[in-house]
Amino acid sequence: MNAADSPTPAITMLRLLGGYQISQALFVAARAGLADQLLDGPIPLAELATATGLRPGPLARIVHALAGEGVFALDAGTGLVRLGPLGRTLASGLPESVRNIALMWMDSHYRAFGELWGTAETGRPAAEIAFGEPLFDWIGQDPARVRAFSAAMTDFARAIRHHSLDAVELDGARTVVDVGGADGTVLAVLAERYPHLRGTVFDLPHVVTAAPEVLRAHGVDDRITTAGGDFFVEVPPADSYLACFILHDWSDEKAGLILGNIHRAADATDARLILVETVLDEGAAPEVASLLDLTMLGVLTGRERTRPEWRDLLAASGFRLDRIRTTPGPMCVIEATRVP
Ligand SMILES: C[S@@+](CC[C@H](N)C(=O)[O-])C[C@H]1O[C@@H](n2cnc3c(N)ncnc32)[C@H](O)[C@@H]1O
Known part of the structure; x- marks a missing residue:
């Protein structure tokens, strides 16, 4: 591409500003299950419309816009729609699938971010302004939201954070609590890898009800409660203790309360604490850490943290930061030890 072909700054900015449209077009594609329909090969647009219950005219324009982003490809001659290079990420249940993240983000986070101005002015999370209550309270009002949130976390674990689970080392552990363990997916995967391990998935009562089924499906329900x-x-x-994607949700003050409770409950004086989190300036894919930091600003009171910030946060609650393992993905594994 020569300079004459480069988009002008105004055009580049227009594309950024139009991000809201792409987000919602992706939501339509995810909700309708377009990628699932196309997994076995291209199909005519009219057939795709019938299969998904969408009107052919609007669907064609949405597919066309997303073809420009590499999600679908359209053959103008035959009218066939096929998956583009990103298409499989919107299918269900594949290792690279982030469909549940699309469904959750575009329902809750998208609405919250409409109030980001209020956050900038007052410091109050945009989600709280939009929903009138903190995000997790709002999610807890509706079982469908709880399921959607846990499903999105499973997508994160499988498609975005799988490298980090490979870097969690539990050889010396006999019992482990996964603090904020959602539907148990993370601890179930780890328990499969560590057959000696016993443990507990701990989360809000209305969230953890989904875990027994997941633990059974992984064949670890005899060891993990x-x-x-x-x-x-x-x-x-x-x-x-394991806390994946937990402390970044909370301010230093609130994160300190969680760490203090782990410190008190630990039945080994030198109990181990393993965090799966981003570390600003250190992990691979730093753009994910920046994006998550903005997410935390908008939806909760938390933030992504640097190595010194993690060290100080842990130290303030009686934990020594032992080491940070980077992984090929955006997340790091932070290992700490309880100091009596
Ligand atoms: C970002 S999710 C992470 C889930 C899981 N650890 C993972 O890595 O996929 C945060 C979790 O914290 C849980 N949570 C929020 N507030 C909680 C509280 N006060 N007590 C226990 N769990 C809580 C949520 O229900 C949610 O499952």
């Missing part, structure tokens, strides 16, 4: 509760009040005892 579930417990419902509030990690700002207390967490179950264990010799090792």
Whole structure:
């Protein structure tokens, strides 16, 4: 491409400004299951419309816009629609699928971000302004939202954070609590890899109800139990703790309450704590850490943190930062030890 072909700054900015349209077009594609319909090969647009219950005219224009982004490809001659290079990420259940993230983000986070101005002015999370209550309270009002949120976390674990689970080392652990373990997917995968391991998936009562089925499906329900509760009040005892994608949700003050409860509950004086989080300036794919930092600004009170910030946060609650393992993905594994 020579300079004459480069988009002008105004055109580049227009594309950025139009991001809201692409987000919602992706939501339509995800919700309708377009990618699932196309997994076995190209099909005519009219057939795609019939299969998904969408009107052919609007569908054609949405598919056309997303073809420009590499999600679909359209053959003008035959009218056939096929998956583009990104298409499989919107199919269900594939290792690279982020369909559930599309469904959750575009329902809750998209609405929240309409209030980002209020966050910039007041510091209050946009989600709280939009929903009138903190995000997790709002999610908890509706079982469908709870399921959608946990499904999105499973997509994160499988498609975005799988490298980090490979870097979680639990050889020395006998019992582990997964603090904020959602539907149990993360601990189930780890328990498969560590057959000696016993443990507990701990999350809000209305969230953890989904975990027994997941643990059964992974064949680890004889060793891994579930417990419902509030990690700002207390967490179950264990010799090792896992907190994936938890502390970044919360301010230093709130994260300190969770860490304090882990410190109190630990039944080994030198209990291990393993965090799966981003570390600003250190992980691969730093653009994911920046994006998540903006997400945290808009929907919760948390933030992504640098190595010194993690070290200080842990130290303030009686944990020593031992090491940070980077992974080929955006997440790092932060290993810490309880200091008596
Ligand atoms: C970002 S998700 C991470 C889920 C899971 N650890 C993972 O890596 O996929 C945060 C989790 O914290 C849970 N959570 C939020 N507030 C909680 C509280 N007060 N007590 C226990 N769990 C809570 C949510 O229900 C949610 O499952």
